[in-house]
Every structure is written in C-alpha cells, then in structure tokens.
Amino acid sequence: MNQTILVDENGxxxxxxxxxxxxxxxxxxxxxxxxNGSAYIEFGKNKIIVAVYGPREVHPKHMAQPDxxxxxxxxxxxxxxxxxRKNPAPSRREIEISKVMREALEPAVVLEDYxxxxxxxxxxxxxxxxxxxxxxxxxASVALADAGINMRxxxxxxxxxxxxxxxxxxxxxVEDKEGSADMPVAYLPNLEKISxxxxxxxxxxxxxxxxxxKAVQGCKMVYEIQRKALMEKYFGNDIPIDEETSEExxx
Amino acid sequence: xxxxxxxxxxxxxxxxxxxxxxxxxKKRLDxxxxxxxxxxxxxxxxxxxxxxxxxxxxxxxxxxxxxxVETGEPFEGLEHKGALIVTAEVLPTASPFVEPGxxxxxxxxxxxxxxxxxxxxxxxxxxxxxxxxxxxxxTIFVDCSVINADGNLFDATSYAVVCAxxxxxxxxxxxxxxxxxxxxxxxDPPITTLPVSIxxxxxxxxxxLDPTAEEESCMESRITxxxxxxxxxxxxxxxxxxxxxxxxxxxxAEIARIKGEEIRKKIKELVK
Numbered sequence: 001m002n003q004t005i006l007v008d009e010n011g012x013x014x015x016x017x018x019x020x021x022x023x024x025x026x027x028x029x030x031x032x033x034x035x036n037g038s039a040y041i042e043f044g045k046n047k048i049i050v051a052v053y054g055p056r057e058v059h060p061k062h063m064a065q066p067d068x069x070x071x072x073x074x075x076x077x078x079x080x081x082x083x084x085r086k087n088p089a090p091s092r093r094e095i096e097i098s099k100v101m102r103e104a105l106e107p108a109v110v111l112e113d114y115x116x117x118x119x120x121x122x123x124x125x126x127x128x129x130x131x132x133x134x135x136x137x138x139x140a141s142v143a144l145a146d147a148g149i150n151m152r153x154x155x156x157x158x159x160x161x162x163x164x165x166x167x168x169x170x171x172x173x174v175e176d177k178e179g180s181a182d183m184p185v186a187y188l189p190n191l192e193k194i195s196x197x198x199x200x201x202x203x204x205x206x207x208x209x210x211x212x213x214k215a216v217q218g219c220k221m222v223y224e225i226q227r228k229a230l231m232e233k234y235f236g237n238d239i240p241i242d243e244e245t246s247e248e249x250x251x
Numbered sequence: 252x253x254x255x256x257x258x259x260x261x262x263x264x265x266x267x268x269x270x271x272x273x274x275x276x277k278k279r280l281d282x283x284x285x286x287x288x289x290x291x292x293x294x295x296x297x298x299x300x301x302x303x304x305x306x307x308x309x310x311x312x313x314x315x316x317x318x319x320v321e322t323g324e325p326f327e328g329l330e331h332k333g334a335l336i337v338t339a340e341v342l343p344t345a346s347p348f349v350e351p352g353x354x355x356x357x358x359x360x361x362x363x364x365x366x367x368x369x370x371x372x373x374x375x376x377x378x379x380x381x382x383x384x385x386x387x388x389x390t391i392f393v394d395c396s397v398i399n400a401d402g403n404l405f406d407a408t409s410y411a412v413v414c415a416x417x418x419x420x421x422x423x424x425x426x427x428x429x430x431x432x433x434x435x436x437x438x439d440p441p442i443t444t445l446p447v448s449i450x451x452x453x454x455x456x457x458x459x460l461d462p463t464a465e466e467e468s469c470m471e472s473r474i475t476x477x478x479x480x481x482x483x484x485x486x487x488x489x490x491x492x493x494x495x496x497x498x499x500x501x502x503x504a505e506i507a508r509i510k511g512e513e514i515r516k517k518i519k520e521l522v523k
Contacts, residue, residue: 063254072254092359098253099356106255106492120252183487193494197474199487200371208484208504216497 004178006163013175015044019168022158022218023129025225027139029146029233037147039229043135044172047127050139052147054119069114073102075136077125097133104137104157104186104196110150119149130176131159137186137196142226146233154226155195157186158218160211162201167210169218183211187219253356255492262468270469274457280465281310286506288461289403291410291514293521295418303419303440307411310463311401316393316411318419322382322431323390333380333389337366339408345400346464364488365395365409365448368477372446372485375416379441382426389421391440402463405475405488409448410514417442417522446485447514448477449507458499460510474500476507480515 007013017023023044032038035051058064075098079088090098101123109119121144123136134157141155161171163179171182181201187194194216203211262270270280277285289310298304301317326334339362343351354362369375380389393416395408420437452462452470462470471493477486484504489495495503 063256070255072252074252092363095253095356095359096363099360100488100490102253102255103490103492107494111255118254188494191494193496194489194500195494197487197489197495197500199484200367201485202371202479203484205482205484205504205508209501212497212500 006175006178007166007168013163013168015172017170019166020214020217022170022221023172025222027142027225027229029142029229035143035147037143037145037149039139039143039146041135041139043129043131043138044170045127045129046125046132046135048132048135048139049124049126050136050143051122052119052140052143052149053122054147055114055117055149056120058116058118064116064118067115068111069109070118071102071106071109071111071121072118073098073105073121073123073140075101075123075125075133077128077132081125081128097136100196100198101133101137101140105140105144105155107191107193107195108141108151108153108155108188109144110152113150119144119147128173130171130173130182131184133157133196134159134184134186138222138226142229145230153188153190154223155186155188156219156222156226157184157196158215158222159184160215160218162203162207162211167207167214169214181207181211183215185212185215185219187216187223189220189223262465266465267469270465271455274454274459277457279459281463285457285459286510288510288514289463291517293410293414293518295414295521301415301419302421303415305411305414305418307407307414309403309407309410309461311399312397312403312407313399314395314397314404314407314411316395316408316415318415319392319394320419320421321390321392322387322424325381325385325388329377330385331381332377333375333391335370335375335377335391335393337369337393337395337412338362339365339395339397341397341400341404345397349400360488360490361404361408362395364405364475364486365412367488368409368446368448368486369393369412369416372444372477372479374413374442374444374446374479376441376443382424382431387426387431389424391416391421400464402465402467403450403461405450406448406461409446409477410518413445413447414518414522416440417445417518444480445515445518446477446479447511447518448475448486449503449510449514450475451503451506452491453493453495453499458503460506474503476504478508478511482508482512
C-alpha cells in the first residue's frame with residue numbers, strides 16, 4: 001500500500017530528519033498589541049498565531065458560570081493556508097479540533113480562579129502543514145501564560161506516527177497523507193498527564209505503546225522550547241537558564 | 252467556537268454522593284462492576300427499505316443505523332476507491348436535553364469519531380467498489396440516528412454501523428451503453444475486518460467502561476479506543492476536559508482489546 005519511500009535505509013526522512021527528530025520550531029511570545037496574551041509559532045511549515053483575551057465578561061451573559069470561568073476556543077484555518085482554497089466557514093473538522101484543543105488546555109488552566117468570567121483563545125492557522133492542532137495547542141498554552149492566567153502547568157503537544165512500518169516522531173504533511181498512522185498527543189509535563197490523544201491508522205499493541213511513549217518524549221522536547229520562549233520574553237538576554245536545560249534545548 | 256459548559260444533565264446532589272460512595276467500593280449505581288458492559292441487544296434488518304440496517308440497544312441507549320447504496324463520483328485523490336460516508340444524528344426523541352437544529356459540537360464529534368473508527372480500520376474494501384476508474388463508484392451511506400440517549404453513544408452508534416454494514420446486501424450495478432444500470436441482483440459487501448470501539452471514563456481516579464448518562468455527567472475525561480479483528484488499534488479519541496496518565500491509557504488500551512473481542516464475537520455470530 002505504501003509505495004512511497006518516506007524513510008530511507010539510513011533512517012532519514014523526506015525532509016532530512018531522523019525518526020526521533022522534531023521539525024524546526026520557532027516560538028515567539030507576545031506578538032499582538034491588543035491581546036492580553038499571544039504567541040506565534042512556526043512548527044515546520046505551520047505558521048500559526050494565537051491570541052488570548054480575558055479573563056473578561058461573558059457574552060451572552062447566561063453562559064457565565066457562578067463557580068468557574070468559561071474557556072472558549074476557536075481553531076480556524078485561513079482560506080490561503082492550504083493547497084486548494086479552504087472555505088472560510090468553519091468546517092466540521094475545525095469544530096472538532098476547536099473542541100479537542102479546548103479540552104487539551106482546560107486541565108492546565110485554574111478556571112476556579114475566575115468565576116463568572118470568560119477566557120477566549122483564538123487560533124488562526126495562516127499556513128498549514130501536518131500537525132497544526134499540536135502546534136496550535138503548544139502556542140495557545142504559552143499565550144495563556146503570557147496573558148498572566150493562573151495555570152497548573154504548560155501544555156506541550158506533538159504527534160507521532162507510523163510510516164513505512166517505522167514509528168517516527170512529529171509527522172509532517174506528506175507523512176500524514178502517505179503514512180499509515182497518526183497519533184497527536186498533548187501532555188502536561190510536570191503533572192505527567194495526557195490531555196489530548198487521538199489516533200487514526202493501524203497500530204499493533206507494541207507499536208501503540210512505542211508510538212505513545214515517543215509522542216510523550218516529543219512533548220517534553222517541545223516543553224523546553226516553550227519555557228525558553230517565555231524566558232526570552234520576560235527575562236530578555238540575562239536569562240537564569242541553568243546549564244542542564246540549555247543542553248536539552250540544543251538537542 | 253468551542254466552549255466549556257456544564258453537563259446538560261444535572262444529577263441530584265444525593266445521587267452523585269451515592270455514586271461516588273459506591274465507586275469507592277468499585278461498584279456502580281446500576282450494580283455493575285467497573286469493567287462490566289451493559290447488555291447489548293442487536294436487531295438486524297429492521298428497515299426493509301434500506302440495503303442493510305441495525306437497531307442496537309446498549310442498556311437504555313438506542314441507535315438505529317441504515318445503509319443506502321448509490322453510485323456517484325469518487326472523492327478527490329481517492330479515484331481508485333468507492334465512497335463510504337458515515338453520519339450520526341441525535342434525534343430530539345433521544346432525551347429532553349436535545350433540541351432540533353444544526354448539530355452541536357458533541358454531535359459532530361460523535362459522527363466524526365464513529366466515521367474514523369470505520370474508515371481507518373478499512374472495514375470495507377472500497378477498492379472493490381469502483382465501476383469506472385475515477386468517474387463512477389459505489390457510494391455507501393451509513394446514517395445513524397440516536398433515538399434514546401443514555402450514555403456511551405460512541406460505542407452504541409459504532410456497533411450499529413458495523414452491524415448494519417456487515418449484514419447489508421449491496422445492489423449490483425453495471426455499466427451498459429455508458430449508463431449505470433441496477434441489475435436487480437444483490438451481493439455481500441467486501442468486509443475485511445470488524446472494528447469494535449470501547450469507551451471508558453474517569454471519575455476521580457476510577458476508570459469504568461460503558462458509562463451511563465448519569466455517570467457521564469460526572470466524568471472528568473473520556474477515551475474511546477477502536478480495535479480491528481487482528482486486535483490492532485485503529486482509532487482513538489480522548490474527550491472531555493480532564494486528563495489521563497500514561498499508565499491509565501495503557502490499561503484502557505489493554506481492556507479495550509479484550510472487551511472488544513467479546514463484542515466482536517457476538518456481532519460475528521449475528522451477521523453470519
């Protein structure tokens with residue numbers, strides 16, 4: 001079925017990465033003037049901006065909850081973000097992704113601290129590559145932190161999958177289309193909790209475990225990039241990064 | 252836009268206390284153990300006008316699925332395959348909390364997760380359902396209606412789809428003088444595997460299978476895992492606003508394989 005060679009005999013992938021390597025990630029915090037918190041992420045060819053507004057009043061008011069905050073999330077793809085023009089109206093796919101993204105971020109946010117208020121997260125995909133929901137979650141959790149919202153942990157996200165019968169980290173667009181399994185995972189690294197898990201494709205029992213563990217490892221690498229981006233915004237160049245962490249970042 | 256909201260089903264305070272107390276002793280409100288499924292009843296061929304149909308009762312959750320077969324154009328990029336479209340709808344008959352209107356995000360998620368389970372397992376060999384490559388293919392619709400909702404609609408709906416598809420008879424179409432003609436004969440669909448989904452939820456640190464609506468109203472997180480006839484994993488969806496540890500997911504994955512096999516045996520006997 002998979003005639004396309006996605007991993008060569010040296011373990012190199014179509015974009016030159018090894019099977020355990022993430023795509024290049026650039027994460028910038030605080031890029032929007034008007035938003036309470038914001039972030040811009042380039043995750044491979046993905047280009048995504050995230051704005052966080054809130055805590056603020058809920059409209060319509062009857063949606064407000066007396067004991068906690070309402071978290072709202074909108075994932076949207078720009079019409080020019082894909083090969084063929086995407087209809088700007090929200091598709092069923094985008095509605096589902098908005099939901100799973102919100103559910104992935106919710107365990108990290110201390111909603112009880114903002115009763116009767118709303119926090120809005122707007123994720124706009126300007127250019128799409130494989131794994132845009134993971135990139136979106138990664139940027140959104142940093143934007144939430146940038147907005148000064150009380151959080152239990154950051155949420156880092158990364159996908160793993162199966163191509164040419166090998167389990168690889170961080171599936172890109174081509175690998176998603178031609179490969180045989182895709183498993184996006186979001187992880188709270190300090191609480192060691194998984195808050196998003198999806199799979200499409202066929203995995204045996206051992207591949208399933210390998211895939212899940214690989215994705216969690218990937219999330220830990222993404223977490224270091226998130227930490228570094230926040231440090232850069234708030235401490236500038238005189239960052240108190242300890243040696244151990246900076247080693248991991250390079251990797 | 253997706254927003255966090257209260258469960259539409261409001262469970263009485265005392266009832267909830269009772270449920271949580273029972274859970275401490277690994278028992279549930281309806282007397283089940285944590286990994287017991289509710290009784291599963293399946294009636295096949297309940298709609299004679301459909302090419303295949305099934306009525307599934309999982310406890311008090313009732314779902315009806317109907318298969319309709321037409322011919323049409325293939326999907327873009329999948330010119331060598333027939334088209335399979337699975338839809339799901341929660342009817343206003345299903346509970347007092349359902350209102351007619353466009354589907355909400357929960358219903359969209361239900362339809363997409365059920366569709367994913369069937370599609371990713373490649374249950375139907377769609378390459379055998381092509382009439383003219385790139386032009387005319389079989390289009391199989393499986394439309395599901397939830398007629399009574401009492402929790403775990405993911406599994407009830409997915410079993411209904413699998414039963415309806417596996418027991419269906421497809422009309423045989425032929426091309427004669429560039430026209431699609433229904434020969435009036437019937438064929439079995441090219442079924443390759445029987446995907447079975449198992450859903451678990453977490454309340455506190457307790458994980459239980461096949462939740463009722465009351466249990467779902469108290470859940471922190473939910474996970475649906477689909478396995479195929481070889482015991483391989485083909486689709487997963489984590490849902491709701493809580494989280495799982497790695498070990499909890501591995502536990503559910505293992506139990507989904509075992510329980511899935513039991514359900515598969517039952518479905519297999521029925522459709523043969």
